[in-house]
Amino acid sequence: MNPVRRLFAVRDRELPSPVPAGSPVAEADGLSVRLGRRQVLDSVGLAARAGEVLALVGPNGAGKSTLLAALAGDLPAAGGEVRIGGRPAAAWSAPELALRRAVLPQSAVLSFPFPVEDVVRMGRAPWAGTARGDEDDAAVATAMAATEVTDFAARPFSALSGGERARVALARVLAQRTPLLLLDEPTAALDLRHQELVLRICRERAAAGDAVVVVLHDLGLASAHADRAAVLHGGRIAVAGPPAEVFTGALLGEVYRQPVEVFPHPRTGVPLIVPVRGS
Amino acid sequence: MTAAAHHSPAGTDGVRTVRRRGRAFTLTVVLTAALLVGCLLSAGLGAYSIPLGDVLSSVQHRTGLGGQALDRVGESVLWNVRLPRVVLALLVGASLGCAGALMQGVFGNPLAEPGVIGISSGAAVGAVACIALGLDFFGNWTITVCAFVAGLATVLLVYVLSRSGGRTEVVTLILTGIAVNAFAGALIGLFIFFADNAQITQITFWQLGSLAQATWPKVLAVLPCAVLGLLVAPFYARELDLLALGERPARHLGVDVERLRIVLVLVVALLTAAAVAVAGIISFVGLLVPHLLRMANGPGHRFLVPGSALGGALVLVAGDLAARTVADPAELPLGVLTALLGSPFFFWLLRRTRRKQGGWA
Numbered sequence: 001m002n003p004v005r006r007l008f009a010v011r012d013r014e015l016p017s018p019v020p021a022g023s024p025v026a027e028a029d030g031l032s033v034r035l036g037r038r039q040v041l042d043s044v045g046l047a048a049r050a051g052e053v054l055a056l057v058g059p060n061g062a063g064k065s066t067l068l069a070a071l072a073g074d075l076p077a078a079g080g081e082v083r084i085g086g087r088p089a090a091a092w093s094a095p096e097l098a099l100r101r102a103v104l105p106q107s108a109v110l111s112f113p114f115p116v117e118d119v120v121r122m123g124r125a126p127w128a129g130t131a132r133g134d135e136d137d138a139a140v141a142t143a144m145a146a147t148e149v150t151d152f153a154a155r156p157f158s159a160l161s162g163g164e165r166a167r168v169a170l171a172r173v174l175a176q177r178t179p180l181l182l183l184d185e186p187t188a189a190l191d192l193r194h195q196e197l198v199l200r201i202c203r204e205r206a207a208a209g210d211a212v213v214v215v216l217h218d219l220g221l222a223s224a225h226a227d228r229a230a231v232l233h234g235g236r237i238a239v240a241g242p243p244a245e246v247f248t249g250a251l252l253g254e255v256y257r258q259p260v261e262v263f264p265h266p267r268t269g270v271p272l273i274v275p276v277r278g279s
Numbered sequence: 280m281t282a283a284a285h286h287s288p289a290g291t292d293g294v295r296t297v298r299r300r301g302r303a304f305t306l307t308v309v310l311t312a313a314l315l316v317g318c319l320l321s322a323g324l325g326a327y328s329i330p331l332g333d334v335l336s337s338v339q340h341r342t343g344l345g346g347q348a349l350d351r352v353g354e355s356v357l358w359n360v361r362l363p364r365v366v367l368a369l370l371v372g373a374s375l376g377c378a379g380a381l382m383q384g385v386f387g388n389p390l391a392e393p394g395v396i397g398i399s400s401g402a403a404v405g406a407v408a409c410i411a412l413g414l415d416f417f418g419n420w421t422i423t424v425c426a427f428v429a430g431l432a433t434v435l436l437v438y439v440l441s442r443s444g445g446r447t448e449v450v451t452l453i454l455t456g457i458a459v460n461a462f463a464g465a466l467i468g469l470f471i472f473f474a475d476n477a478q479i480t481q482i483t484f485w486q487l488g489s490l491a492q493a494t495w496p497k498v499l500a501v502l503p504c505a506v507l508g509l510l511v512a513p514f515y516a517r518e519l520d521l522l523a524l525g526e527r528p529a530r531h532l533g534v535d536v537e538r539l540r541i542v543l544v545l546v547v548a549l550l551t552a553a554a555v556a557v558a559g560i561i562s563f564v565g566l567l568v569p570h571l572l573r574m575a576n577g578p579g580h581r582f583l584v585p586g587s588a589l590g591g592a593l594v595l596v597a598g599d600l601a602a603r604t605v606a607d608p609a610e611l612p613l614g615v616l617t618a619l620l621g622s623p624f625f626f627w628l629l630r631r632t633r634r635k636q637g638g639w640a
Contacts, residue, residue, distance in 0.1 A: 074527060093535075094530055094534060099533075103527075103531045111389075111525075114578055114579070122520065122521055122524065125517065
């Protein structure tokens with residue numbers, strides 16, 4: 001760090017320390033959340049562990065996004081608590097929390113037409129003035145290359161298509177380099193290739209020791225890429241575990257109110273889930 | 280930079296960033312130079328013409344850097360009439376430009392501007408009440424204080440009324456502005472109804488937006504407000520950039536959104552009050568300047584906030600010079616002039632945005 005920047009360095013901000021694979025980075029413990037008068041989450045217990053991709057699946061309105069927001073420390077708990085990095089979420093300040101978890105919102109909006117590179121660079125804001133501020137350029141370049149947005153680095157965000165915006169938003173989240181990644185439907189606007197790309201990135205981040213929580217609608221993607229899946233149903237966790245164990249025809253049929261067939265992929269053995277359709 | 284870095288995105292990005300910083304630097308230099316020239320011209324030109332050399336010489340004399348004083352009339356015109364007016368134009372213009380840039384950032388909305396959404400009218404209610412009721416509890420600062428309190432109340436009101444779900448929709452914002460402007464207009468009308476003739480004349484001229492009655496005490500009356508606001512604003516530029524992502528994402532990046540909002544709403548009220556208290560309602564400066572600068576250098580607030588202050592000052596100094604010289608010997612009200620030029624610009628902006636992105640959502 002150059003001397004001028006060291007002068008303004010943030011001293012009182014404790015940097016996150018690495019945790020061993022398998023230990024919880026964020027956990028919800030008996031968590032209940034109310035939005036208005038509606039009980040959206042009801043005594044949910046779930047842990048996001050280092051080195052693991054955890055998929056949250058379930059029908060619309062089951063509480064997936066709410067659980068993700070609660071794990072991010074956005075929502076107050078009506079009961080139970082959320083711990084991030086071993087401390088109650090409410091005990092962290094906003095700058096401290098920003099070093100520990102990054103969140104990809106469901107839809108990426110931007111009020112002003114910043115160029116793509118500037119948007120990705122916003123992900124580095126929490127590290128300004130810390131020892132790891134030196135990583136900025138590398139983190140931005142790596143994140144943009146990983147999400148394949150480098151080619152339009154100079155274009156304004158507002159000029160991009162929906163799928164491109166989603167990838168830029170993901171690049172911003174990756175550039176934040178936090179030990180916990182919370183992604184709300186990162187594949188919703190993406191084509192086939194980029195859906196796979198995004199989940200491969202999730203896997204890589206998990207392999208590097210981060211905890212990744214990802215809300216998915218595509219059960220096939222979840223079963224192929226997640227280490228564990230939690231199926232939400234009416235604000236509760238119906239079941240959680242390795243996708244091959246929890247994705248059963250009976251359970252999914254009941255939760256989604258749509259009969260499904262589950263059968264192993266002929267080559268890889270990964271469960272494939274398709275709705276039962278008329279002949 | 281290594282050879283490998285040249286091929287990596289970081290290499291090209293670096294070059295681009297440097298180029299953009301270069302542009303911001305160039306713009307700053309050009310704006311500052313134009314502002315200096317504008318100030319000199321404004322100090323020299325008018326019914327009693329003072330050559331530029333004499334202006335410089337007199338300023339040097341007063342600051343103890345050599346030069347020499349002008350004759351008695353020249354010295355009096357320059358120091359008691361022209362210069363307070365120039366300084367006031369600088370302060371008011373910088374306040375309006377900066378307030379516009381800040382409001383657009385806080386509301387996440389390119390149409391937010393003290394005049395358009397009614398903050399100026401709100402502050403004007405305070406000022407008119409002060410004149411009509413003959414208040415003077417803070418002496419020289421009374422009008423400014425009243426304008427600040429009323430302006431602050433209006434910003435808060437507009438903010439609360441126009442936001443839902445962490446966003447401000449353009450339609451809601453503009454409609455709220457219409458309602459606030461109408462209500463403020465009614466209140467001003469009411470105060471005028473109860474005022475006597477002398478007060479009505481004072482209010483009317485003040486309302487047209489003019490710097491004609493500029494004096495050093497008036498400069499002093501708004502100086503603290505304007506300077507405080509202008510000094511605080513740039514420190515929040517980085518956080519304003521992040522706020523463009525939305526409130527929640529900004530919080531996820533470590534911005535204390537609540538505190539940011541409170542501080543900036545206070546700063547906007549300070550700046551608007553400073554401008555309105557002396558010069559009445561001067562609209563469109565806070566809209567026009569940040570928009571032009573965004574087109575020239577992108578939306579980054581680190582340049583935009585101080586740049587808009589600089590640009591606003593330039594527009595107002597030039598506008599005031601034009602207001603006093605184009606219809607010589609008569610003098611146009613400044614607010615009328617800025618509205619005459621600003622409204623077509625607003626219209627053009629509307630058309631351009633519609634063409635490029637299908638209008639404001």
